[in-house]
Amino acid sequence: MIKSLFFIFFLFLGLFAESLASFPKNIDKMVLVKESIIPAKDVVLPKETPLFLQETVAMYNWINNGKGTKLNIFVPPEKIEEYAQHGPYSDGITAVAIYEDQDIVFVTEHLSGEPLYGTYDRYGNDISNAHPSFNIKVCYECHRGYRDICKYGTCANSSIINIFNK
Ligand code: HEC
DSSP states (O other): OHHHHHHHHHHHHHHTOOOOSOOOTTGGGSEEEEEEEEOOTTOOOOTTSOHHHHHHHHHHTTGGGGTOEEEEEEEOGGGHHHHHTTOOOOSEEEEEEEETTTTEEEEEEEETTEEEEEEEETTOOBOTTSSGGGSHHHHHHHHHHOTTTSBTTBOOSSOHHHHHHO
């Protein structure tokens, strides 16, 4: 109950669309845990691609003018173990996903076990209002919606890249 109130509170904040997670100042000290991609807009994904990956690609393949982008995931060294176990997470920044070809920084932070999300450019400007798909309400919808895949607010597991490599 308390937890869901907490969540509603954050969702409420989210409607007014400021990044909740803070901007990570030390990305260069983080560990690259995954190199992923968002394929270009005109790429047809293999039929067996899980629905939630298809939705993720459809949501973000406009980035970099629809030409596709590398998506690298970084985790602070002190959180590597928690990330490897897929949570639960202690307080602080948990993971950063960077759309390398357009310098967009997605941040997941945790506070009292709850995930907070944020969207920034490389310089730390809050861009969560710059596009509907950057609104943190959207982050919650997907990261919360796929509970069997996204645990404790993080999603990386089966990779988009692995699907292409099969
Ligand atoms: C439609 C689904 C969807 C939406 C919307 C979405 N994500 Fe994600 N997110 C994913 C998936 C899938 C991955 C794993 C990508 C991979 O493994 O290649 C991921 C990974 C991440 C990661 C890397 C850490 C991890 O494992 O979860 C961060 C950070 C992240 N997302 C933040 C955000 C933020 C911030 C937003 C909102 C601006 C957002 N996401 C919106 C599906 C989504």
